[in-house]
Amino acid sequence: MSTNLLKGKRGIIFGALDENSIAWITAERVHEEGGSFVLSNAPVAMRMGQINELAKKTNSEVIAADATSLEDLENLVAESMKILGGKLDFILHSIGMSINVRKGREYTDQKYEWTQKGTDVSAMSFHKVMQTLYKQDAMNEWGSIVALTYMAAQRVFPDYNDMADNKAYLESIARSFGYFFGKDKKVRVNTISQSPTPTTAGMGVKGFDSFITYAEKMSPLGNATALDCANYTITLFSDLTKRVTLQNLYNDGGFSNMGVSDAIIDDISE
Numbered sequence: 659m660s661t662n663l664l665k666g667k668r669g670i671i672f673g674a675l676d677e678n679s680i681a682w683i684t685a686e687r688v689h690e691e692g693g694s695f696v697l698s699n700a701p702v703a704m705r706m707g708q709i710n711e712l713a714k715k716t717n718s719e720v721i722a723a724d725a726t727s728l729e730d731l732e733n734l735v736a737e738s739m740k741i742l743g744g745k746l747d748f749i750l751h752s753i754g755m756s757i758n759v760r761k762g763r764e765y766t767d768q769k770y771e772w773t774q775k776g777t778d779v780s781a782m783s784f785h786k787v788m789q790t791l792y793k794q795d796a797m798n799e800w801g802s803i804v805a806l807t808y809m810a811a812q813r814v815f816p817d818y819n820d821m822a823d824n825k826a827y828l829e830s831i832a833r834s835f836g837y838f839f840g841k842d843k844k845v846r847v848n849t850i851s852q853s854p855t856p857t858t859a860g861m862g863v864k865g866f867d868s869f870i871t872y873a874e875k876m877s878p879l880g881n882a883t884a885l886d887c888a889n890y891t892i893t894l895f896s897d898l899t900k901r902v903t904l905q906n907l908y909n910d911g912g913f914s915n916m917g918v919s920d921a922i923i924d925d926i927s928e
């Protein structure tokens with residue numbers, strides 16, 4: 659259902675890999691709400707070709723950019739303003755990757771080149787995206803920048819591995835850059851801390867199935883879906899949340915404030 663909350667707004671959506679991606683579902687919702695955007699993903703992700711389907715469906719263009727490359731990002735931001743016809747109102751950073759996770763390397767046995775690559779892709783890329791936008795003065799006043807994160811930044815989830823540290827770094831960048839973006843350009847910067855969600859990145863975490871069931875049983879409202887995340891992001895892109903900034907916002911059915919639930923106690927008592 660559309661209420662045209664984003665009518666006339668322009669932006670960039672990073673990270674739509676396939677139809678399960680949180681960015682994919684967010685792009686569909688932004689389109690429904692009247693927003694226009696450029697889709698971007700890493701050149702290697704483009705080869706899978708699915709993003710073109712989304713582009714067609716949402717009447718948008720695709721520009722490849724490795725989010726760790728300043729040159730790619732500079733081109734992306736400049737081209738997006740040309741394509742969309744002006745400065746930008748919203749950005750979704752929906753990017754994450756850990757080679758240690760992908761290759762099953764434990765937290766206590768890191769291969770540091772992989773750790774560094776993961777940090778660059780999953781966290782520092784957010785700084786690079788914002789610095790590029792800031793330097794090109796590419797955001798309209800009262801624009802909104804959102805990145806996606808996970809609660810392993812605050813609490814221990816052993817199998818989340820080095821992504822936990824990357825998310826802590828990402829959330830810190832949101833606050834630190836959000837200060838400058840707020841003060842200098844009246845732009846807000848927030849992170850949404852999302853429930854475990856069955857996507858390519860999510861399912862790469864060891865024991866994901868048990869983990870998502872556990873979170874479901876712990877959360878009074880159940881796990882937030884990718885669509886729930888998309889809808890929350892829409893509110894943050896809209897003018898209804900103009901002075902929400904520097905926040906890490908939980909979209910997790912209540913999980914983050916739970917100690918234990920009856921459902922978990924019942925399971926253990928069996």
Ligand SMILES: NC(=O)c1ccc[n+]([C@@H]2O[C@H](COP(=O)([O-])OP(=O)(O)OC[C@H]3O[C@@H](n4cnc5c(N)ncnc54)[C@H](O)[C@@H]3O)[C@@H](O)[C@H]2O)c1
Nearest residue numbers: 673675679680700703725753754806854855857858859860
């Ligand atoms: N799925 C979950 O359980 C969950 C929970 C909380 C937060 N998140 C976060 O949500 C975000 C989106 O992930 P998702 O779950 O939709 O999975 P996804 O695998 O669909 O998306 C991850 C995206 O990152 C992109 N990417 C990787 N390297 C890149 C690079 N160098 N440059 C540009 N893009 C690159 C991938 O191509 C992919 O599109 C990530 O930040 C993830 O950590 C996911």
